[in-house]
Amino acid sequence: MSSASSSRSVMTDIGARQRVLKGLRFGDQVFAAVCKAAAVSVLVILGGVFVSLIGGAWPAFHKFGLAFFVTEAWNPVTDQFGAIAPIFGTLVTSAIAMLIAVPVGVGIAVFLTELCPLVLRRPLGVAIELLAGIPSIIYGIWGLFFFAPFLQQYVQPVLIGTFANVPVLSTLFAGPPYGIGILTSALVLAIMVLPFVTAISRDVFESVPPVLKEAAYGLGCTRWEVVRNVVIPFTRVGVIGGCMLGLGRALGETMAVTFVIGNAHRISGSLLAPGTTISATIANEFTEAVGDMHTSSLLAIGLILFLISFIVLAFARLMLMQLDKKAGA
Amino acid sequence: MAIDQARYRSRRRLNAFTMALCWAATALGLTALLIILSTLLLKGVGGLGLNVFTQMTPPPGSDGGLLNPIIGSLIMTTIGVAIGAPIGILAGTYLAEYGRYSPLSSVVRFVNDILLSAPSIIIGLFVYTIMVAPMGHFSGIAGAVSLAVLVIPIVVRTTEDMLTLVPTPLREAASALGMPRSLVIRRVAFKAARAGMITGILLAVARVTGETAPLLFTALNSQFFSTNLNAPMASLPTVIFQFALSPYAEWQKLAWVGALLITAAVLTLSVTARTLGGKRGKS
Numbered sequence: 001m002s003s004a005s006s007s008r009s010v011m012t013d014i015g016a017r018q019r020v021l022k023g024l025r026f027g028d029q030v031f032a033a034v035c036k037a038a039a040v041s042v043l044v045i046l047g048g049v050f051v052s053l054i055g056g057a058w059p060a061f062h063k064f065g066l067a068f069f070v071t072e073a074w075n076p077v078t079d080q081f082g083a084i085a086p087i088f089g090t091l092v093t094s095a096i097a098m099l100i101a102v103p104v105g106v107g108i109a110v111f112l113t114e115l116c117p118l119v120l121r122r123p124l125g126v127a128i129e130l131l132a133g134i135p136s137i138i139y140g141i142w143g144l145f146f147f148a149p150f151l152q153q154y155v156q157p158v159l160i161g162t163f164a165n166v167p168v169l170s171t172l173f174a175g176p177p178y179g180i181g182i183l184t185s186a187l188v189l190a191i192m193v194l195p196f197v198t199a200i201s202r203d204v205f206e207s208v209p210p211v212l213k214e215a216a217y218g219l220g221c222t223r224w225e226v227v228r229n230v231v232i233p234f235t236r237v238g239v240i241g242g243c244m245l246g247l248g249r250a251l252g253e254t255m256a257v258t259f260v261i262g263n264a265h266r267i268s269g270s271l272l273a274p275g276t277t278i279s280a281t282i283a284n285e286f287t288e289a290v291g292d293m294h295t296s297s298l299l300a301i302g303l304i305l306f307l308i309s310f311i312v313l314a315f316a317r318l319m320l321m322q323l324d325k326k327a328g329a
Numbered sequence: 330m331a332i333d334q335a336r337y338r339s340r341r342r343l344n345a346f347t348m349a350l351c352w353a354a355t356a357l358g359l360t361a362l363l364i365i366l367s368t369l370l371l372k373g374v375g376g377l378g379l380n381v382f383t384q385m386t387p388p389p390g391s392d393g394g395l396l397n398p399i400i401g402s403l404i405m406t407t408i409g410v411a412i413g414a415p416i417g418i419l420a421g422t423y424l425a426e427y428g429r430y431s432p433l434s435s436v437v438r439f440v441n442d443i444l445l446s447a448p449s450i451i452i453g454l455f456v457y458t459i460m461v462a463p464m465g466h467f468s469g470i471a472g473a474v475s476l477a478v479l480v481i482p483i484v485v486r487t488t489e490d491m492l493t494l495v496p497t498p499l500r501e502a503a504s505a506l507g508m509p510r511s512l513v514i515r516r517v518a519f520k521a522a523r524a525g526m527i528t529g530i531l532l533a534v535a536r537v538t539g540e541t542a543p544l545l546f547t548a549l550n551s552q553f554f555s556t557n558l559n560a561p562m563a564s565l566p567t568v569i570f571q572f573a574l575s576p577y578a579e580w581q582k583l584a585w586v587g588a589l590l591i592t593a594a595v596l597t598l599s600v601t602a603r604t605l606g607g608k609r610g611k612s
Contacts, residue, residue: 024509024512025509027509027511027512028509028510028511030511031510031511031514031515032427032510032511034419035419035420035422035423035426035427036423036427036428036433037419038415038416038417038418038419038420038422038423039419039420039423039424039428039433039434039437040433040437041416041420041481042420042437042440042441042444042481042482042485043436043437043440045444045478045481046440046443046444048455048459049447049451049452049455052454052455052458052459053451053454053455053458055458056454056458103354104354104357104358105354107350107351107353107354107355108351108354108355108358110351111351111352111354111355112355114351115348115351115352116355124355124359126600126603127359127362128355128358128359128362130362130596130599131358131361131362131365133535133595133596133599134365134539134592134595134596135538135539135540135541135566135591135592135595136539136541136542137539137541137566137569137570137588137591138365138369138539138588138591138592139365140570140573141569141573141584141585141588142365142368142369144573144574145368145372145573145581146364146368191361191365194358194361195358198358222340222341222343222344223344223347223348224343224344224347224348225340225344227347245446248446248447249446251448252446252447252448252449252450252451253448254448254449254450254541254542255541255542255566255570258570259573259574279448279450279542282450282454283450283542283545286454286457286545286546287467287545287546287549298454299454299458302450302451302454305448305450305451306447306448306451309446309447309448309451310443310447313442313443313446313447314439314443317439317442317443
């Protein structure tokens with residue numbers, strides 16, 4: 001009697017157990033599938049960005065052809081659009097920003113890894129990283145109301161005066177001092193990119209095996225010689241990767257530049273003149289674009305920006321990946 | 330001997346010079362930070378009052394507050410994170426747990442890293458073409474979706490990093506007890522990596538709170554109090570953008586207050602995230 005009832009309960013136990021196991025297996029499969037779908041969605045987003053931009057830009061490319069890339073005109077009234085002025089502005093501001101940010105950023109990284117007293121290392125590192133946390137619109141409003149007037153009053157007149165009679169520089173620094181313009185944007189971008197260069201340089205500098213540096217010090221090298229001949233050669237790929245990441249950020253930076261660049265659709269030889277960048281043009285005109293060709297042209301320069309930054313960022317990642325492989329080996 | 334001395338001195342001089350440059354570089358960076366923060370405080374604190382949190386954005390020439398953009402920012406950030414964070418966590422879980430070495434994962438990782446630093450204005454254009462253009466009008470939900478697109482790569486990255494740090498023996502022990510894989514991940518790995526994953530979400534919130542560019546052509550802006558997700562919605566960054574570039578003194582003053590609020594919020598969030606995470610995550 002008792003054995004019969006117990007065997008029945010075992011039977012139902014097995015049934016229940018199988019149902020539970022089945023449920024768990026099903027849950028397992030669903031969770032795995034959902035995770036995979038989420039991972040694929042990352043690819044879908046990138047594909048979607050490309051497809052939507054190409055689709056939107058098609059009318060402009062179709063109408064203007066390759067001339068779109070070399071035309072300076074940007075006239076919503078006559079429906080004539082060309083991308084060269086914003087492309088020029090984007091490349092020039094980013095290039096100047098990198099010229100300033102890379103030496104300063106690497107310098108800070110050297111300071112943080114080689115010179116700084118240990119106690120201050122972390123707080124100073126965090127302080128520099130706070131620069132990366134400040135939203136770009138803050139850089140914009142600060143640039144417009146504080147930095148641009150400062151440059152206009154104290155720096156730009158000096159530049160104009162000093163280089164007035166030097167052949168090439170007199171064109172680069174031709175007046176009047178507007179305050180806003182290509183140079184101001186480049187300087188604001190330099191401050192924004194700085195923490196990125198510093199963070200990555202510091203990380204790779206710290207990855208240098210101490211024994212290498214100690215060996216160099218043991219031979220009687222000065223700090224600078226150790227940095228120059230041991231640390232930098234060892235970490236070159238990583239530093240370049242970090243700089244490219246910073247460049248990617250500078251190219252696409254929108255709000256800070258929109259405030260201080262002056263939004264003039266022309267190419268000027270002077271760095272003090274107002275100009276425009278791709279992102280600033282889009283930010284200023286997209287919601288007010290009249291006519292399909294205007295919208296399409298804006299999407300077209302958006303596509304150009306995306307392609308440029310895609311290439312730069314892909315290059316950066318490939319370099320950093322190479323470094324990871326080296327560290328892993 | 331005399332020559333050696335001269336060479337030694339010149340090496341010393343070069344060293345002193347370059348190291349001084351490194352000091353100067355650090356001083357420059359810190360000065361920039363100090364000047365930006367002190368400008369914000371100087372210009373923003375004056376306008377800070379209760380009215381900022383209780384009144385609507387004013388018409389030009391009169392006083393008011395920032396209530397509607399604050400609410401709008403909160404709504405869009407919340408929805409953006411609510412959409413983006415789960416997708417990011419699941420995708421990060423796939424990369425770390427299911428397909429750590431699969432070819433699909435290397436592609437996803439690569440693409441994710443690119444999206445992480447892609448210009449946010451491009452994301453705005455993307456969401457404009459897929460949501461705003463078909464719907465025919467700007468809307469808060471489109472703004473939230475564009476923020477979600479920005480949240481995903483950050484959360485994917487931190488989730489993967491944190492799950493990779495969870496020791497494999499923990500998972501093996503759970504599996505040996507007969508736990509199905511999905512439960513091992515959810516009950517064991519997630520629990521071990523929780524602090525880091527929350528850090529990632531906080532960092533993502535900090536990032537999107539200050540984002541302006543993608544909202545310009547998705548949520549647009551609005552002078553009115555609105556919780557309607559199907560209509561244009563104000564947000565702090567877009568209001569700062571509009572007010573700062575306006576010629577009206579009252580608007581500019583409010584723009585500074587907004588800038589101060591947003592910076593305080595973003596920096597608090599990222600400092601909290603960092604202390605919570607303990608270790609600094611990779612950028």
